[in-house]
Amino acid sequence: MSAHPATIRVEAVSKRYGRQHAVDQLTFAVEPGQTCALLGPNGAGKTTTMRMLVGLTAPDGGTVRIADTPVHLGAPVLHRVGVLIDGPAFVPHLTGMANLRLLWAAARRDWPPPGLADALDLAGLGPAVDRKVKGYSMGMRQRLMLAHAVMRRPDVLILDEPANGLDPAEVRALRHHLAARAESGVTILISSHQLAEVQLLASHLVVMNHGRLVSSGSLENLLGAHASLEDAYLNMTEGPDRAAF
Numbered sequence: 001m002s003a004h005p006a007t008i009r010v011e012a013v014s015k016r017y018g019r020q021h022a023v024d025q026l027t028f029a030v031e032p033g034q035t036c037a038l039l040g041p042n043g044a045g046k047t048t049t050m051r052m053l054v055g056l057t058a059p060d061g062g063t064v065r066i067a068d069t070p071v072h073l074g075a076p077v078l079h080r081v082g083v084l085i086d087g088p089a090f091v092p093h094l095t096g097m098a099n100l101r102l103l104w105a106a107a108r109r110d111w112p113p114p115g116l117a118d119a120l121d122l123a124g125l126g127p128a129v130d131r132k133v134k135g136y137s138m139g140m141r142q143r144l145m146l147a148h149a150v151m152r153r154p155d156v157l158i159l160d161e162p163a164n165g166l167d168p169a170e171v172r173a174l175r176h177h178l179a180a181r182a183e184s185g186v187t188i189l190i191s192s193h194q195l196a197e198v199q200l201l202a203s204h205l206v207v208m209n210h211g212r213l214v215s216s217g218s219l220e221n222l223l224g225a226h227a228s229l230e231d232a233y234l235n236m237t238e239g240p241d242r243a244a245f
């Protein structure tokens, strides 16, 4: 791992689309070894936040840093980050493996990537990795996307709804993989609506609503006296002002 700890630091970040405040003065940090779940209702600003974290969307205000380095599209620090946000787009008539090779070549690196074996293990595609992607199910594509995100053995993982379309066995495999990565000091930020899964996986939470921070902290603190994360979350995001924690 490189010298600067791969902390994710978001400070007073805002993004507007027309008059819509997609993200409004958002501040939080995720430290190495933490698995932070970014939670919030549909339209809360989770994907926009993640896109700003990897330079795909430029903030209107505030700063986004990874490992003390400002992030922008093409920033070298992004080589340390594994990303799953809307993609990548795969070439349908190439095999899963050929797609991974192509994406790795685009990063101008020598094949194979350092984390390929782990990535293929996580994807669990078996011989199907040598079949054309156009014949993949939605879950198989999602697993190939996950393999792409982790194959560079990144210091930081930013995964937007990584369990989408996965069956229960795959969700568990993903949880175990992420727990091992966190254990080894990787900084993990995931978004999810699957609160029971988040409760098993996350060490920390950032809860947003209407683009703003509702609450952040350790899972334990945010759970408080609530019986489940679902109860705590709904308490935070529902009600008259929908941000009442």
Ligand SMILES: Nc1ncnc2c1ncn2[C@@H]1O[C@H](COP(=O)(O)OP(=O)(O)OP(=O)(O)O)[C@@H](O)[C@H]1O
Residues within 6 Å of the ligand: 017, 020, 021, 022, 040, 041, 042, 043, 044, 045, 046, 047, 048, 049
């Ligand atoms: N490119 C865009 N142009 C216009 N509005 C956008 C754009 N991207 C996001 N928005 C708006 O910004 C707000 C936040 O969207 P975002 O996708 O970040 O929410 P989210 O929390 O990821 O939602 P979901 O849980 O549904 O994935 C929404 O109101 C959305 O309509």
